[in-house]
Amino acid sequence: MIYDIIIVGGGIVGLATGLKIQQSNPALKIAILEKEDQLAKHQTGNNSGVIHSGLYYKPGSLKATNCINGYHELVKFCEEEKIPFEITGKVVVATKEEQKPLLNNLLERGLQNGLEGTRPISLEELKQYEPHCVGVAAIHVPQTGIVDYFQVALAYGRKIIQQDGEIFLNHKVLSSSNLNGINLIETSKGEFQSKLVINCAGLYSDKVAQMNESEPLDVKIIPFRGEYYKLKEEKEYLVKNLIYPVPDPNFPFLGVHFTRMMKGGVEAGPNAVLAFRREGYKKSQINLSELAESLAWPGFQKVAAKYWKTGFGEMYRSFSKASFTKALQELIPEIQESDLTDGGAGVRAQACDRTGGLLDDFAIRESAHAINVLNAPSPAATSSLSIGGTVAEMALKRFS
CATH class of the missing domain: 3.50.50.60 (FAD/NAD(P)-binding domain)
Structure with missing residues (x-):
């Protein structure tokens, strides 16, 4: 046939x-x-289950147009098929003064992408949305939601x-x-x-x-593992919905954040580290041939040279729960290492071109x-x- x-x-x-x-x-x-x-x-x-609004993506890009169109189609599909979902909204929070211009840029991009209602909020309003979160500035994005993909x-x-x-x-x-x-x-x-x-x-x-x-x-697929912790059940009250940091504009990952899950619980993470095999969900899972391919790819070598400092920090957090906790404390200072239990991990298939660009x-x-x-x-x-x-x-x- x-x-x-x-x-x-x-x-x-x-x-x-x-x-x-x-x-x-x-x-x-x-x-x-x-x-x-x-x-x-x-x-x-292994997806985190976020219905993305289209906030981060360059206006007119495939990510922006497909995310915004796909958002509406996904919501309609879930309604028709009786798949549980929830439009929760999220806050994006600057924790340092130098992040304020980046947060404003993010707001402008969201508005250009048609995210009506996305707006700056005062620190008093931030406390209404997320009572345990701190920062120096924040925006609220009403379109974001959660679902089990x-x-x-x-x-x-x-x-x-x-x-x-x-x-x-x-x-x-x-x-x-x-x-x-x-x-x-x-x-x-x-x-x-x-x-x-x-x-x-x-x-x-x-x-x-x-x-x-x-x-x-x-191009070659370079696998990046994202590792999560989960909040212990008695600490889930610290997060009402979704809390994100201001992402590094030069690094194609969003930084550690808090996500309430449709299937229950609150995830904290992920980091972003090179996986030692394409389906390497644990540190111990290694495929020497696939690892060698990643390391030998000229584009990845240039990425590693450019972002070695950021990459080292991500890798350190992978092995240090204390360091991971410290990153989370920038958003919620009350979080303690003892509040976190091991969560899952996902592997992102990130294409990298030969000249050193992680395809955006x-x-x-x-x-x-x-x-x-x-x-x-x-x-x-x-x-x-x-x-x-x-x-x-x-x-x-x-x-x-």
């Missing part, structure tokens, strides 16, 4: 793409190949199957080639054929993309026989239906 489209990767972006294709052209025969024994096991399943992804998958799409678990893609316009995809459980491949393989998206390319790719925007690239989603870290979960729609539109042009 020859499928019209095979999607590699059963995370939230791959599933959203399949759903959007079905909605636009139900006659197309599609299949999703997932290497794990369940959907959404990696970036989606694993449940969202499973709902996408159910709808795909209901509409006669096929999902194959435990099917790891080993190779892909093209013969006379047909893609031959070898998996751990047999061969598939398709007219088009859509690569949504997340942490291995560069590897899958390279299978059909004769020239080396100019989503990256979707077409080739003769494939569409490759090569950079879709946060806010990809919030943006999933919009990204899926973008990729679906690119794919459907080939079948018109």
Whole structure:
């Protein structure tokens, strides 16, 4: 059997793409190949569960447009499918005087992205939103919310199957080639054929993309692990909703923050450290070949040289609970080391180009026989239906 489209990767972006294709052209025969024994096991399943508003992203960028459009589509989908979610709002807090201009820049960017109601708040108002939080200035973003993205992804998958799409678990893609316009995809459980491949393989998206390319790719996925602590249940009262610091504009991570979870509890974190394997959720998980690839990549070497001081601080916090606690105390001074228990960790698939840039925007690239989603870290979960729609539109042009 020859499928019209095979999607590699059963995370939230791959599933959203399949759903959007079905909605636009139900006659197309599609299949999703997932290497794990369940959907959404990696970036989606370890997501912090924030419905992002679009505050941080450059106006007009793929992240900004897809996040804002995806936000509305996600909320509508959750309402229709009875998936629990909550629009909580969040505060972004400057803890040092020198952060005030950066906070103002963030406010301006949010307003440019259409976030009506986002505004500066007084320190008295900050106490109303988050009684235990301190700072020198703050803004409130009403659009931010929380959801369990694993449940969202499973709902996408159910709808795909209901509409006669096929999902194959435990099917790891080993190779892909093209013969006379047909893609031959070898998996751990047999061969598939398709007219088009859509690569949504997340942490291995560069590897899958390279299978059909004769020239080396100019980007590589560098895995960054984000580690969390959880507040002990008796200390959860310290956080009402979501509390974020002012991010370093030169570093593509948001800094340690507090997040109330849809499934219960409060997370504190994450840091951002180089993972020693692409799916390395623990410090002890090491793949020497994958680590060597990351360290040898010219772009990563330049990133490391530029951000070594920040990177060292992140790594130190990974091994020092006291240091992690100190970072959290900038926002909530009452937090003590004894209030924190080990939480989970996620690994971010961050694309890095050859010249030393961590790609700041989503990256979707077409080739003769494939569409490759090569950079879709946060806010990809919030943006999933919009990204899926973008990729679906690119794919459907080939079948018109």
